[in-house]
Amino acid sequence: MFNPDIIKPENLVYEKTNVLTDAVMHYCAGCGHGTTHRIVAEVIEEMGIQDKAICIAPVGCSVLAYNYFNVDAIGAAHGRAPAIATAIQRMFPDRHTFTYQGDGDLAAIGTAETIHACNRGENIVIIFINNGIYGMTGGQMAPTTLLGMKTATSPYGRTVELNGYPLQITELLAELPGTYYITRQSVHTAAAVRRTKKAIRQAFENQKNKKGTSLVEVVSNCNSGWKMTPVEANKWMVENMFVKYPIGDIKVDGEKVKK
Amino acid sequence: MAKELKLMKGNEAIAEAAIRSGCDGYFGYPITPQSEVMEHLMIEKPWETTGMVVLQAESETSSINMVYGGAGAGKKVMTSSSSPGISLMQEGLTYLAGAELPALVVNVVRGGPGLGTIQPSQADYFQAVKGGGHGDYQMYVLAPASVQEMYDFVFLGWEIAFKYRNPVMILSDGAIGQVMEKLYVGPHIPRWTEEELRKNAPWASCGKPADRDHNIITSLDLDSAKQELHNHKLQAKYREMEEKEVLFETINCEDAEYIFVAYGSSARIAQKAIQLGREKGIKVGLLRLITLFPFPKKQVAEFSKKVKGMLAVEMSAGQMVEDVRLAAEFRCPVEHFGRYGGIIHTPHEVLEALEEKIIKG
Numbered sequence: 352m353f354n355p356d357i358i359k360p361e362n363l364v365y366e367k368t369n370v371l372t373d374a375v376m377h378y379c380a381g382c383g384h385g386t387t388h389r390i391v392a393e394v395i396e397e398m399g400i401q402d403k404a405i406c407i408a409p410v411g412c413s414v415l416a417y418n419y420f421n422v423d424a425i426g427a428a429h430g431r432a433p434a435i436a437t438a439i440q441r442m443f444p445d446r447h448t449f450t451y452q453g454d455g456d457l458a459a460i461g462t463a464e465t466i467h468a469c470n471r472g473e474n475i476v477i478i479f480i481n482n483g484i485y486g487m488t489g490g491q492m493a494p495t496t497l498l499g500m501k502t503a504t505s506p507y508g509r510t511v512e513l514n515g516y517p518l519q520i521t522e523l524l525a526e527l528p529g530t531y532y533i534t535r536q537s538v539h540t541a542a543a544v545r546r547t548k549k550a551i552r553q554a555f556e557n558q559k560n561k562k563g564t565s566l567v568e569v570v571s572n573c574n575s576g577w578k579m580t581p582v583e584a585n586k587w588m589v590e591n592m593f594v595k596y597p598i599g600d601i602k603v604d605g606e607k608v609k610k
Numbered sequence: 611m612a613k614e615l616k617l618m619k620g621n622e623a624i625a626e627a628a629i630r631s632g633c634d635g636y637f638g639y640p641i642t643p644q645s646e647v648m649e650h651l652m653i654e655k656p657w658e659t660t661g662m663v664v665l666q667a668e669s670e671t672s673s674i675n676m677v678y679g680g681a682g683a684g685k686k687v688m689t690s691s692s693s694p695g696i697s698l699m700q701e702g703l704t705y706l707a708g709a710e711l712p713a714l715v716v717n718v719v720r721g722g723p724g725l726g727t728i729q730p731s732q733a734d735y736f737q738a739v740k741g742g743g744h745g746d747y748q749m750y751v752l753a754p755a756s757v758q759e760m761y762d763f764v765f766l767g768w769e770i771a772f773k774y775r776n777p778v779m780i781l782s783d784g785a786i787g788q789v790m791e792k793l794y795v796g797p798h799i800p801r802w803t804e805e806e807l808r809k810n811a812p813w814a815s816c817g818k819p820a821d822r823d824h825n826i827i828t829s830l831d832l833d834s835a836k837q838e839l840h841n842h843k844l845q846a847k848y849r850e851m852e853e854k855e856v857l858f859e860t861i862n863c864e865d866a867e868y869i870f871v872a873y874g875s876s877a878r879i880a881q882k883a884i885q886l887g888r889e890k891g892i893k894v895g896l897l898r899l900i901t902l903f904p905f906p907k908k909q910v911a912e913f914s915k916k917v918k919g920m921l922a923v924e925m926s927a928g929q930m931v932e933d934v935r936l937a938a939e940f941r942c943p944v945e946h947f948g949r950y951g952g953i954i955h956t957p958h959e960v961l962e963a964l965e966e967k968i969i970k971g
Contacts, residue, residue, distance in 0.1 A: 372824075385830040403817050405683070408828075417826045423815035425682040426828030427675070428705050435679030439816075441663045442635050442685050446817055464675070467668035 368396040370404075372421045381581025383571025384480060386413060387541030388419050388539040390548045391451070391478060394424065394555055397593040404447045405439055407432040411453035411484040412573075430461025434466035436475040447558055449476035455485045458520040463519070472563035476554045479521070479566055482573035483592060492575035494518040497595055502576070516557075516596055521568045525602040531563035533602040537570045537593075539585045563605070570596050613794040617784040619786045620760040621646035624716055624780070627764035628788075629656045632799040633714075634685035635663040637676035639695060642728040643717035643784040647690040660801055670695040674702030674715070679898060681711035682827040684807045684814025686768055690716035692784070693734050694725060696742075703777055704743025707844070708829025712771035712811075714764065716780045718787035721952030722943035729873060729952030730784030735929035738781045746841055748848045750778045750855065753873035753903040757791035765799075770855060772810065774847055781902060783925065785875040785954060848904075857900035858909055862888070866895030868968060869913050871934050872923040873899040875954065880923050882957035887964065894964060902930070919943040919968035923960055926950050943971055 370392035378384045395404050401422055408416040410429035417424030420534040427435050432450035440448040457465050457479050468475065484502055485491040495517050499508040509517075532554055536547040547569060554565035568605040570592050572584035579587060600608045618626065625647045628636055638648045648666060656662035665844045667673040673689045680687035680779045689700065706713050719734045721727035736742075750770045752763045760782060767778040802810065816824045831837040862884050863869065870880040877898040887894040897913060897920075899906060910933075913920065917944050922931035931946035938944050947963035949955040 402819055405815055405817060407679070417824075417828065419822050421818070423818045423825045424827070425815050426709075426826070426830055428678070428701055431671070431675035431702075434667065434675035435682070437665070438635060438663075438676035438685075438687065439683045440635060441665065442680055442687075443683065443816060463668055464672055467672065526822060551949035587655070604664065 368392045370396045370401050370421050372419055374418045376419055377415060378412065379383050379575045381572065381574050381584065383482070383538045383569055386544060387478065387480060387547070387569050387571070388416065390538070390544065390551055391449070392420060392554045394548065395447070397552070398555055398559070400447050400555070403445065404449065407436045407448065407450040407536050409450070409452040409456040411456050413451055413453060413480065416451050426526065430456050430459070431464055432456070433461065433464040433473070433475065433477065437468050437471070437473045440473060440475050444474070444561070447476070447555060449478060449479045452480070453486070454479070454481045454483065454493045458494040458518050462520070466524070466527070469524045469564045469566070470527045470529045472531070474558055475564060476558050477564065477566040478551070480566040480571050481568055481596060482571045482576070483517075484573045484576040486573045486576045490573075494520070495596070497591055511534055519596070521596075521601060522564065524566060525607055529563055530566065530602060531605050532565040533570040534600045535570060535596060535598055537588070539572070540589065568596070570598065611873065613796055613856040617790055617792050618757055619646055619790050620754070620757045620771045620782060621652045621718065623761040624764060625650035625654070625927060626795060627761040627885065629654060629660060629662060630795060630798050631765050631768055632660070632686060633662055633688055634801055635665070635676070635680045635687040636689065637665050637667050637673040637680070638689050639667050639670045639673050639691065640694045641692045643720055643730075643787050644690050644692045644716070646787075647716065660798065670698040671701065674699040676710075677713045677715070678702050678706055678711065681706065681713045682709065682814065682817040684811035686802070688716070689916055690718065692720045693731070694717045695723050695893065696734065696737070698943070700737075700743040704745050704747055705829050706777040707747035707749065708745060709827050710775040710844075711777065711827065712768075712775050713769045713777045714771060714780070715777060716782065719783040721779065721950065727952035728784065730925060730954055731950060731952055732783055732874060732876060732924045733926040733929065733947070733950055734781065734800065735902065735924065735926060738779050739905070740923055747844060748778055748851070748903050750774065750851060752778065752780050753899055753902050754780060754782050754786055755874050755877045755898065756786070756886060757789065758793040760786060761793050761795060762805045774851060776847065780798035780820070781874070783875050807895060817872045852888055852904040852907075855901065856904045856906050858906040859898040859900060861896040861898060863895035863913070866893050867918045868892065868894040869917050870894060870896045870922055870923050870964070871899065871910065871930070872896065873902060873930070876925060876948070879955060879957050882962055883964070885958035886957055886961045892964070892969070905933050905937070907937040910934055911939070914938035914941040919945070919971065921964050921968055922946045923955070924948045925954060943968055
């Protein structure tokens with residue numbers, strides 16, 4: 352029942368941040384991108400850094416991220432976002448340059464740019480969405496695809512013989528002295544969303560304090576690519592992705608978290 | 611202010627010009643024969659004086675994307691490399707052109723293909739003027755023939771790059787990069803303040819103030835109809851460059867019956883060949899190309915109506931000669947001469963080629 356009479360300021364319980372534009376997002380229902388966009392935008396609003404934020408959008412499902420974030424933005428070539436962010440942050444040290452990248456972008460074609468930006472300790476924030484698949488091009492195998500997982504280019508399931516092992520790039524980056532904060536989160540429950548928001552806030556606060564590279568990985572489902580309903584996909588993600596990509600802080604304040 | 615006389619390598623002149631022209635950032639990767647560009651910058655430490663950022667990247671792919679980022683934020687940014695490294699940068703160059711970003715890229719060409727050699731060559735002409743990367747795009751391509759021009763063209767490069775929002779390439783070669791010559795350098799031009807940047811590059815993504823929409827730098831448009839319109843706009847810009855920005859020099863052409871067409875090192879060699887030819891009574895002149903794109907089509911066409919033949923002299927198996935032939939439209943014989951693979955032709959070889967290929971023809 353729609354009752355227009357209740358639309359009053361005093362009844363407002365939630366409002367879209369103006370750091371997101373009014374553009375209708377193209378993401379699939381149930382995908383983690385939309386939620387992560389909102390979290391990043393809310394953090395930017397809460398920190399009052401909209402005028403300082405510069406988004407580097409990737410190639411992949413979030414290629415059009417620049418249409419959704421109401422901040423200045425640059426669309427990168429596939430995998431090159433950390434190099435682009437490096438230059439901007441070095442020439443504008445008081446800005447908040449952040450990259451928003453998927454697993455194919457960050458952990459396959461852009462591996463060199465990712466590792467070297469992190470190793471130099473560039474004062475940038477990297478938001479990394481890991482759904483174990485190439486979503487935009489139609490569900491092909493990604494560097495993070497799990498063994499046995501079926502994709503358009505591993506139709507019988509990923510095997511070590513043919514494809515090698517899934518790449519835990521986030522753990523690898525935590526080994527580099529240039530990284531200051533590395534964490535892996537998810538956005539599939541309300542509690543997870545709150546933890547991710549805290550992590551992203553921490554990443555931007557680190558940048559404000561010029562601490563070096565902060566990376567927040569968000570393990571997400573790709574329900575259309577995985578060919579599941581969103582609910583099934585989240586269940587599968589918890590039971591399978593979280594085993595290979597466990598949720599939690601990996602490096603905090605420049606120190607690796609002891610397990 | 612008085613100009614200062616210096617003795618420098620061509621590569622060092624590029625670096626000196628970068629600092630003095632108000633460049634905001636240089637991003638590069640070592641490769642012979644141009645490594646002196648970054649070496650000179652690292653010795654000069656401009657970040658302590660002008661505030662210019664200098665960074666050694668992990669690859670040429672990364673360098674050109676750092677340039678793309680800096681340019682997208684409205685900064686005066688540049689890189690330099692040599693042939694194999696420039697091949698790696700082609701992705702970034704087409705993105706710069708597509709997103710209409712001003713940037714300066716120096717190619718100190720060496721012999722190819724592949725890893726080739728480290729000696730001078732002019733075999734990257736096609737790559738520089740015909741695209742190199744994918745899609746319909748053009749760079750503005752300047753061909754210095756001296757250390758002084760290596761210096762001067764950095765200043766000219768910024769002017770064109772920002773006027774047209776387009777990447778500019780300085781297409782040099784290993785000889786001009788390595789040779790030491792005297793040059794005059796001018797006073798420092800200060801880097802833009804943030805206020806100047808925002809005024810001169812209002813399109814730049816450098817942080818959105820409350821009073822304007824967010825700026826987006828991209829070469830992507832999923833709507834083909836819009837992408838075609840964008841291409842129309844790019845083509846109109848390239849035609850405008852052809853109309854307004856062609857640069858060339860004519861030497862000994864007033865009475866010439868034959869014309870050498872050359873650029874860069876080959877133009878220097880051709881000048882000596884003119885002297886040798888004139889001593890033998892051969893009336894030959896030189897059309898020295900300064901811009902390779904836009905190509906001086908009109909000037910070549912004019913000469914083709916007057917002279918008995920033209921010899922395209924270039925250190926390649928014959929690349930620029932194709933554009934000379936297109937502009938000459940068979941009105942006179944056009945032949946090619948050049949040593950390549952890192953070998954530099956001598957003035958005697960050039961003159962001999964004119965006699966054999968054109969005069970005896």
